[in-house]
Amino acid sequence: MNANLSERFRRGRFPNTQAAQTSSSGHGFDLSLNLDIREYVQKQDNIKHSSDKDEWLSQPEFPSVDELENEMPGLLVNKIEAPYKSKDKYLKTHYGLQREDAVGSLRDALQDFRSDPTTNDTHKFSVYDQVHIVGFTFARRGLAARIQFSTRRAGKRISWQTSKRLVSGSIVVLIRAKDKLADLKGLVVAVVAARPLAGVLAEPPEIDLYFSNPEAIQIDPQEEWIMIEAKQGYYEAYRHTLRALQKLSQESFPLADHICKLNPSVDPPVYLQQTPTIDLSAAAKGDEKKAYESIDVTQQWPTAPEDSLDDTQWEALQEMITKRLAIIQGPPGTGKTFVSKIAVEILRRNRKAGDSPIIITAQTNHALDQLLGHISSFEPDYVRLGGRSTNPEVKKRALFEIRQKERIPQIPGGLFGRSNNLITKQSKAMSSILEPLSMPGQDPYSTDQVPGPRVLQQLGVLNAAQAKSLEDGATQWVSTSNTMDGPIQLWLDRALVPFEVKYAKDNFGFQEIEDEDLEFEQLRENEDSHGVNDEEDIEMLKGPWINIREKFTVPPASSSDLTKANKLLDSATDLWKVPDYLRGPMFSIIQSRAKAALAKRFREAAVTFDKLVRENQVGKWEQDAVYLRRAPIIGMTTTGLSKYRALVSALKPKIILIEEAAEVLEAPVTVACIESLEHLILVGDHQQLQGHCSVQELEGEPFYLNVSLFERLVRNNMPYKTLLRQRRMDPEFRRLISDLYPNLSDHPSVLNRPVEPWGMGPLKSFFFEHSWSEYKDESLSTYNEEEAKFVAGFYRYLNKNGVRPDQITVLTFYNGQRKRLLKELRAYSDITAGYLQVKTVDSYQGEENDIVILSLTRSNEECKIGFLANINRVCVALSRAKYGFYMFGNSQALMTASDLWYNVIMRMSSPPKRIAGVFPIQCKMHQATCFMEYPEDWKKTEGGCFEYQALKQQEIWAEPDAESIRRGVQDIRIANGIKNGQSIPFDGSSIYSQQQLLPVRNAGPSYRDVALETSPELSAAEPKQNSPNKPNMIGQRTGGWNPTPATTIRTHHFSPEKQQERRAGWTDYAKGGVVADDKRRVDLTGSENQVKPTLRTDGYHELNAGAATFQPGLNLHRNTYTSPIKQETVKAMTDGRSRFLHNYQPEASRRREVSPSEDKSNKSKRQSTKSRGVQLYRGRGRDLVQSGRLDQKVLESEGMRSLTKDDNKAQSRGGSGVMKDLVDLDEYYHESDSEDVELQVEVSRTSASLL
Structure with missing residues (x-):
């Protein structure tokens, strides 16, 4: 700050500069002037560096041309597993990393543009040409230039309402259109001041810019510029933190002994040492409160009150109250916000008159408002500083709202009034x-x-003569x-x-x-x-x-x-x-x-x-301090804490609590350590989302910028407490995060929850496997169109079964997939688009919902999974649901690429098994269970299930295509095993887990591949042993498998004789293969007393060897064979993809073992159910024969002539006709001892023809 401004500051003080004059308003406000704000700003502006080593101290607020033109500067390595030798080295390291994260994306964008000035928008940056300055606004926030520009290089119309282009606070560079890009000396740096919607919707669009410094201001309206904006990095999020780090270097640094030097010995706060007896009654209920009203917490921490906090929460509360640096890890659903609320209430109750406010802060407005909402229950007079809250109750306590309701006069001697007058004069x-x-x-x-x-x-x-000559000449001209x-x-x-x-x-x-x-709410x-x-x-x-x-x-x-x-x-x-x-x-x-x-x-x-604007800001803060110093609790975001650090420092707070501290980069938490701080509480979970870096190279070794202060302290064995009892997730899918939180247990409130009637029967969770390919959009974000369609169909199905849109959240790791999901969901006119909750995982930290649908997206031959390999993101994705959790993705790719995903899928495959290549649904109205396999299947559930739609339309569905028929032959599907790295397909008759398929890998080539002359070699690695030399964030690896790398897959070429031999083997397999009906019953009914299948031993020797290997892992084999005719007919009944579970087993027997006495009754129920089925799907057999898909002779030989009759005949026969033949045929093959070899050979030929 120069001498003139310093003089104005001094003139603004009262004669007694140590204690300004005090006055009171009629509203009870103390209007004394707080001089600390001026002193803070003056010291910050006067920071100078004394040597090259501390040159960072005088770095400008905005990047210079040289900084943007040069390569990445040399950065200091961030020590995440060792102490720093000094405070200065620590602050310099983080200042350099933060500044590079703020500037690096813009520098890269500028260099890319210089290499091709004709380029249009890319996934890295946006280009706007025909930029012209058209005016100026002299606002109290600063001098803003109005510009007009063209968006033609975007190549598309811009949806400004939901676009993150040119939002307020974004940094841009302006390049003269006529300049040579080899020389950037004419480059101008600016920041978006405002982007009013009316301006950007105009033609051409208009926005306001702040130039980075007065010397950079441009005024020529005829000068044409090109404007470059990086799509990564948001400078407003960094610049206040950078200045605060510079200021912190000139201050005493509370907690430096722990933050820099990692001293694990943490004492109580100074104020608690002085007054150790406090009131803990806020943690108790009812009559127990009295016993906790006066406790000397430095001597002995009391036992936990009943029916209040669990033991781990009580230990965490002790840490939060009695340690000057408290670190609390709260895994998903463990109630860390509730514990924070109790801790703040205790701290508030023990706050004395005249004490400074307690500061509450969080990374996001949502997390902050959530905590303030809880705090309002015991402290209604808190103040919300900064931001526009979406919570109506919290919004009422925003400082802006309080100012409107309770206006105070200008503080005597304050800078606000005088600076306003001077700004008006200077504007003129x-x-x-x-x-x-x-x-x-x-x-x-x-x-x-x-x-x-x-x-x-x-x-x-x-000069005077030239001006006079022009005027004289004009006078003579005008006269004539x-x-x-x-x-x-x-x-x-x-x-x-x-x-x-x-x-x-x-x-x-x-x-x-x-x-x-981004979605509008997410952008805001x-x-x-x-x-x-x-x-x-x-x-x-x-x-x-x-x-x-x-x-x-x-x-x-x-x-x-x-x-x-x-x-x-x-x-x-x-x-x-x-x-x-x-x-x-x-x-x-x-x-x-x-x-x-x-x-x-x-x-x-x-x-x-510019100086007057800064003075006006100081004067405004002096006015705000009057409101804030009487507030017991003040809430703000971590960025707000950096932005208002001068104001907060002047309030002299002793206690600061940071919620979701593990999601914040280290520097914004560090600058919270203002000189008056005595007690810092960090609440978060370092195993969930980390802080976001704009420059990807700064994540990981050696800079680790994404590692929060919270995580760094935990890594270095600083004392911390962990909450270990979760109250959110159903245990059925809570098990999926057991590797991340091995000690996490379930609170009684989540045990034995009733199954909600939302169309999924008893399935609270499920993993739908597929191999649909992924793609990249124009911004190089991944999407999977087929998966998006399938998920959208499921969403609509849930909605049709009575689930409200606000109860469902669809999550994905990729913004490209989020866009596809929104597109597919909005295509359904009966879904209320305004209530759709389709979010990226990164935007859903701290959130939860009744039902969560997770679209995993990634599916490629290389088994690359990108963001899905990030353990922190996966942790968040797996832990958001309360009652229902359904995943959709390529399990093969996930298991191959990630040990964590391998373990997750293994758990989905273990009892209760919840994974398959079809998706089972159960209409809550008809209790009909169907199996969905393709996106178009959902079109047949118009009213909530297949049965409703068929009755509504009174017509049958389209015939299955050839591929569906081929997949419908069960023995082929089982024998197919694993082909080209893909999971075994599923035809609806049973559910197979990856664990059960491992023996298939060990058995070598599948028999179907052998019969078709080619067979990829596959291998199954033994489960990985714990590796002490390779630690993992989730603990020791618990096992995994790897397919043989693609380079080792080879194709076998057989001689004609060998081919014939293999075909003979396949024929033998067809007559003596496996049937999965029993397996299906075990999986879907939970019956444990089924007769265990036996192994057929009279087949081809390769089949016997493979089956012998197969049996220990699967127990699937059986010595009978199910007619392919029956399979194909049932397949036609459900369009080749779905199964009515009640066609095979009635509802009563699905959840318990059926006694022999009930079997006869159940059999008649099955007959009745199938009779209804034939009325819906009459004539299928005839159509199959006419299309050439079934052989007439085979039908006749099996007593199936009725299928060829006309529709009326088939309909009249009902359950005693077509379906009776099917039932009889099914029972024949189940009960026979397989001596009718001739008939089985004919069946095998039919099976082979279906290939």
């Missing part, structure tokens, strides 16, 4: 400087086209003509041409709309979390506005003409004697010099304006 002075570019002004010869000679003389562009033109128009005559920037109309002709970057959350739209930012920029559009100019001139004109301008006295052809070039020089002179004056005035 600066507007007058720009008058030559906006209006005629005081010169009678000026017009709305060009300035007059006197203005140009005042600017030093023309009737023109109203000014001297310069007359002098230039036809050389003066209109100036107009031609923008394309109607959204620049683009028909395709740009994909939404991102802006609010980083300090944008705080109370002073809520409205548009206010202040005097001046338009500087120019209407006329001259055509471009050659360099030789410009040289001649320049010499004449410096020597001529009578400009009317200048040749006509040089007047245009000369005026171009005059314009350029005039604007340069105006710019010089304007920039000098802007320096003073």
Whole structure:
């Protein structure tokens, strides 16, 4: 801060600079002036570096041209597993990393643009051309330039309502369109000041910019610029933290002994040592409160009260109250926010009159508002600082709202009133400087086209003689003509041409709309979390506005003409004697010099304006301190804490609690350590989401910028407590995070929850396996279109079964998939689009919902899984659901790429088994169970299930295609095993787990592949042993498998004789293969007393060997064979993909073992059920014969002639006709001893023909 501003600060103080005069208002406010805010700002502005080692201390607030032009600077290594030797080294390290994270993306974008200036938007940056400055707003927030620009390089229409382009606080660079990009000296750095919707929806769009410093201000409306914006990095989130780190270097650093030097010995807070007896009754209920009202917590911590906190929560509370640095890990659903609320209530109850406020902060507005909502139950007078809360009750306590309700007079001696007056005067002075570019002004010869000679003389562009010659010549001209033109128009005559920037109309002709970057709510959350739209930012920029559009100019001139004109301008006295052809070039020089002179004056005035704006901000904070110092609790985001650090420091808080501390980068938490701090509480979970870095190279070794202070302290064995009893997830899917939290247990409240009637029967969780391929969108984000369609169909099915949209959240790891999911869901007109909750995992930390659908997206031959390999993200994804959790993805790719996913899928495969290649649903109205396999299957559940739709339409569905029929042959599907790294397909008759399929891998090539002459070799690795040399974030690895790498897969070529031998083996297999009906019953009914299947031993020797290996892992084999005719008919009944479970077993027997006495009754029920089925699917057999898919002779030989009769005949036979034949045939094959070899051979031929 310069001497003049310092003098104004001193004049603003009362004579007693140690204690300002005190006065009171009628509202009971203490209007004493807090001088600490001024002193803080003055010291911050006066920070200077004394050597190259601390050069970082005087780095400017915004990046310089040199910083953007050069390569990445040398950065210090972040020590995450060792102490720092000094505070200075620690702060310098994190300042450098934070600054590179803030600037690196913009530097990379600029370098890429320089390599190809004609490029359109890329996934890294956006390009806007035809950028022109059209005016200025003199606002109390700063001097803002209004610009217009073209979005043609976007290539699409921009949905500004939901776009994250050019949001307030974004940093951009402006490059002159005519400059050579090899030299960036003319580059200008600016920050988006405001992006009002009305402005960006105009044609052309308009926004307001703050230039990075007064010297960078541009005023020429005819100058054309190109604007570059990086798509990664949000500078507003960094700049306040960077300045706070610089200021912290000049302060004492509380807790440096623990944060820098990692001292594990943590004492109680100083204030607690002075007054150790406190009131803990907030943690108790009812009559127990009395016993906890006066406890000396430094001597002995009492036992936990009954029916309040569990034992781990009580231990955590002790840590939060009695340690000056308390670290609390709260795994998903363990109630860490509740414990924080109890801790804050205890701290509030023990706060004495005159004590400083307790500061509550969090990374996001949502997390902050959630905690403040709990706090309001015991402290209604808290204050919410910054941001626009979406919680109506919390919003009422925002400082902005309190100001409107309870206005206070200006503080005597404060800077706010005087700076307001000075800003108004300075605005008028600066507007007058720009008058030559906006209006005629005081010169009678000026017009709305060009300035007059006197203005140009005042600017030093023309001398007195030149100005007089223009005026005299104009007087003579006017006396002989009737023109109203000014001297310069007359002098230039036809050389003066209109100036107009031609923008394309109607959204620049683009028909395709740009994909939404983020959902509207998520975009607002991102802006609010980083300090944008705080109370002073809520409205548009206010202040005097001046338009500087120019209407006329001259055509471009050659360099030789410009040289001649320049010499004449410096020597001529009578400009009317200048040749006509040089007047245009000369005026171009005059314009350029005039604007340069105006710019010089304007920039000098802007320096003073900028200082007044800063003074006004200090004065505003002095007013705010009056409201805040009487508040017992103040809440703000971590970015807000950095932004308002001068104000918060002046309040002298002793206690700061940071919620979701593990999600915040280290620097924003570090700057929370203001000089008055005695007690810091960090609550979070380092195994969930980490902080986000804009520059990916800064994550991981050696910089580890994404490692939070919370995680670093835990890694280095600083004392911390963990909550270990979860109250959110059903145990059925809580087991999926057991590797991450081996000691996590279930609270009694989540045990034995009743199954909600939402169309899934008893299935509270399920993993649907598929191999649908992934793709990349234009921003290189991954999406899986088939999976998105399937998930959307399931969402609609749930909605049809009575689940409200607000009860369902769809999660995905990729924004590209989120867009696809929204597109598919919005295609259903009966789903209320406004209530859709489709989120990325990264935006859902701390959230939960009744039902969570997880779209995993990744599916490729290389088994690359990207974000899904990030353990922290997976942890969040697996732990958001309360009652129902359903996953959709390629299990093969996941198990191959990740030990964590291997263990997750293994758990889904173990009892109760919840994984398959079909998706079972159960209509809550009809109790009909169906198996979905493809996205189009959901179209047949219009009313909630298949049965409803069939009755509604009174027609059958389309026939299955050839591929469906091929997949319908059960023995082929079983024998197929694993092919080309894909999971075994599933035909609806049984459910197989990956664990059960491991023996198939060991058995070598599948028999179907052998019969088809090719067979990829597959291997199954032994489960991995614990590796002491390779630690894992989730603990020791518990096992896994790897397929043989793709490079080792080979194809076998057999001789004709060998091929015939293999085909013979396949024929044998077809007559003696396995049947999975028993397996299906075991899996879906839970019956444990089924007769164990036996192994057939009279088949082909390779079959016997493979089956012998198969049996220990599967117990699937059986010595009978199910008719393929029956299979195909049932397949046709459900379009080749679904199964009515009740066609095989009635409802009563699905959940318990059926006694022999009940079997006869159940058999008649099955007959009745199948009779209904034939009425819905009559005529299928005839159609199959006519289409050539079934052999007429085989049908006749098996007594199936009734299938070829007309529809009426088939319908009349009902259950005693077609379905009776099927039942009889089924029972024949189940009960026979397989002696009818001739019939079985015929069956095997039919099976082979279906291939």
